[in-house]
Amino acid sequence: MSEGDLRAGRTRRLEHRLGNWARARLPGPVRDLVMFTLKMGWSALFGGLLLIAILLSKSVWQPDWALERYDALFLFAVAVQALFLALRMESGAEARVILLFHITGTAMELFKTWAGSWAYPEPAFFRIAGVPLFSGFMYASVGSFIARAIRNFDMRYVPYPPFPATVLLAVAIYVNFFAHHYLPDIRWLLFAATILIYGRTWIWFRISRWYRLPMVISAFLASLFLWIAENIGTHTGTWLYAGQNEAQLVSFAKIGSWYLLLYVSFVTVTLAAPGAIINARRPRDATHPIAEPQRQG
Template sequence: MTFIRKLFVFAWLQALSCIFPLIIFGALALTKVAELPILPRYDWILLICLLAQAGMIISKLETLDELKVICMFHVIGLGLEIFKVHMGSWSYPEAAWSKVFGVPLYSGFMYASVASYICQAWRRLQLQITGWPKSVYAVAISTAIYLNFFTHHIIGDFRWVLMLLLIVVFLRCTVYFTLEERTFRMPLLLSFLLIGFFIWIAENVTTFLGAWKYPNQEEVWRLVHIGKISSWFLLVVISIIIVAQLKHVKLGNTADPQGLPRKKWESRT
């Protein structure tokens, strides 16, 4: 009975942490089944995302620090989207006023929603990490992962090499989370994989709702290739590294992050 209760609490906290992604899903579903007036569909989705962010700040569901992180991810994601659309990886076929180089501005919020989830889950579950690598390693590997999303169109895809490096760098990392004053733990690499898997499921939902289309979905919707889990896995790594490094800076800890393996690093954001 205790296990079931803990599982319910965990699921509830996860659901609360997914408020912004769920709002995006709701916007995609609403604008697919109902034709809204005045603005094109993509513009309505952007407007809903902006109103949602304002509402979350006003209601204190989200902190200003979390909003800053979300804005950063919006810019990072939008830059990647513009490049990928230009390379023909996927497309946004509908018209919109808010398109930039063929990409609607709401698309950046889909990346930002991942950051929103990570920030809120970190706070609600009181996440702590042990075994964190030196900042130079963490920043270098996250930069290499992000660049690989661009350069694999030119010099080849090195994602499997990067995954091997991730195992080497983060193998000793453990994430701790608290449920009703009891602490549980999980290998950090496993958390990367699990989050990436659930984002892949979400991607299937969003492509079905017409958020964007892969080339093989132009005529009829098809399941997103399971290999995309590896891409989301790597994106989650970038997200968590950025959030973790920003929290390290916010704590004002001038010591080398290599000290993290010897103590639990608690979020105060």
Template sequence: MGGTMNVLRRMPIPKPLTALFAFGWQQALSCVFPVCIFAVILLTKVVDIPVIPEYDFVLLVCILVQWGMVRWGLETMDELKVICVFHLIGLALEIYKIHMGSWAYPQESWTKVFGVPLYSGFMYASVASYLCQAWRRMNVRLQHWPRTAYIVPMGAAIYLNFMTHHYIPDLRWMLTVLLVPLFRRTYVDFDVLGVTRRMHVLLSFLLIGWFIWLAENMATFLGAWQYPDQRNGWSMVHLGKLSSWFLLVIVSFMIVAQLKHVKKEQRRGA
């Protein structure tokens, strides 16, 4: 990767374009695991997988990819632990949402738990993988990150609202409004070609959520899961889902940031 960055520095193109390309390259490298998931889902649509159901084949490949990323140094053991936590969190949310009829996994599978194939947890884990990879590759630093006493209740409220809105009014917009004062002074610093760049953390959440929404459209088109309005044929995922991904990214980022903070404190105390 260092060689690629050196080549970019020597290219006779304007520095802003070079920096933009370098940023995109780092983002692409951080998306190795999500790309692998989409690649295997696409493969199951163009090739008949013998012996094993499609959902189980995707699960097997996800496990092998995770093993390979750790084995060849693309992912650390600490990052793998974070991804496993996200797999469990995502799987719990999936089981609940399936029970409420929010979406469905119509195909047969040996590894379904309460109607949810185990590979689905990796869809959430891929978000964590991206965050961890980007954090390390771009040397992410947080400026004016809110206190834990504020972050933990907010993260819990956002996650629980994904479940409770089936019984009580949806509080997502109220929670979104509360994020403004909570993160009003919070910025993300990151390095591109040795230069520190800065972005407001809420803008970064929105951009990540936007790309996940685009990926969700690709995933439903490929049959990774199915919303009720897609039973008679694929249609674009409602733009309103962008708000859900925006909030889910925030929960994911909160967890990763808190774990990074804990790890940093442990190193200081060592």
């Protein structure tokens, strides 16, 4: 066994011990709710730390400091990602998927800032054209959350749709984010396609017992939380949409954009945890009446 595997094992055991310690001290009626909240927070650690850094840097940064705020955010994100890998809080496979999120997210940022959809008003050294490099880590934090949540909740996607259909949908969604500047926006067709393709899919997740949630509902709830997080970014002036000022809420239409982008994320994450997503079987010990699955043919 390699040193990396040993560190990963120690990290997993520590996570389990902390979870067991908290679970043993919680009253029964609220135990699963509190544990769900803790697991979600632990899964979103990378994104949460990045949001905290955005808020703190906005409150303390001075324009005459030698290091620009965007560059500090970039260096902070790189350091956190390196720490996660060193402590085996993310696996190598998960890191590769997060890198894909970073690349595809940065590509979208380059196009969208060029098209005038949004802008980053502050200067930076670590940037490509008008896009500071820390911005790619905001997309990477979504990939980090999904990959870590799959592991922390032992998630299963049952039944997972035919993989070619999911890839085709993901590509169509991603292309539409670019093409709608020149061609008719087909997002309403894409919304319908998500229901058609994923409408039968349930996400199974385990706390003290198994629960399940329709995948389309899960994607909507996740997009709502991402919209809230995005308002933190615009409220601090870290980025702004065209015609928006720091006091204005991000358009509610962006919830739909995040909803669609999450399906691109789900397909990307299949590279990190295909066994948990594609062809996953229903949990054998899911016997609670609320969580009992329908029989599959």
